[in-house]
Amino acid sequence: MKHRAFVFGLIVIAVVFGFDQWTKQIAIDELSNPHRVIEVTSFMNFLLAWNPGVSFGLFQGQAPWVMIAATSAITLGFLIWMWRTRDGMLGIALALVVGGAVGNLIDRLRHGAVTDFIDLHVAGYHWPVFNIADSAITVGAALLLIDSLFGGKKSSR
Template identity: 90%
Template sequence: MKHRAFVFGLVVIAVVFAVDQWTKQLAIDGLSNPHRVIEVTPFMNFLLAWNSGVSFGLFQGQAPWVMIAATAAITIGFLIWMWRTRDRLLGIALALVIGGAVGNLVDRLRHGAVTDFIDMHVAGYHWPVFNIADSAITIGAVLLLIDSLFGGKKSSR
């Protein structure tokens, strides 16, 4: 049972990673030459942006190897946690975070920055430009929070 949940988590990681990399390549190909903005809805645009920082552009200008090493270490820790858990929701949450982190890590290694392209804005408020990996990380983090608040006292072994 435990290994089946881990394998399912690996599938989630692979799907998140593949969709993230595919959509980023579509954004690079379709939005960079010439540089343009595509209005999708009145509150969402597609535009190409490069983020050398972490979430929401924080820590821009840091040495890239620091962020690459930190991402790799956190990913390994989450993989071990996912291997040990038997809880399906927790496994999915960890897989979403890992898949998104690996997608952004590959961008840093390939391009020196993360490819962002989803631009949301409502009532004069502009959310920082993001991507599928960022969305997966956010959803996974929310699920981790829900699990920690309402999951009860379950053993992860």
């Protein structure tokens, strides 16, 4: 049972990673030459942005190898946690975080920065531009928080 949950988690990682990389490549192809913005709705645009930092542009001044090493270490820790858990929902949460982290890690290795392209805005306020990997990490982190608050004893940490 435990290994079946881990294999399912690996599938979730692969799907998140694949969808993230596919959408980023489309964004690069369609939005970079010439640089343009595509209005999708009255509150969402697609535009190409490069983020050398982490979420919301934090830590942009760090050396790239620091970001790559930190992401790799955290990802490995989450994979070990995912291997050890028997809780399916916790495994999915960890897989979402890992899939997103690997997607952004590959961007850092390939481009030196993370490819962002989803721009949400309301009344002149723009949320920081993000991507599918960021969304998976956010959903996974929210599920981890919910599990830590309400999961009780069924979660293995």
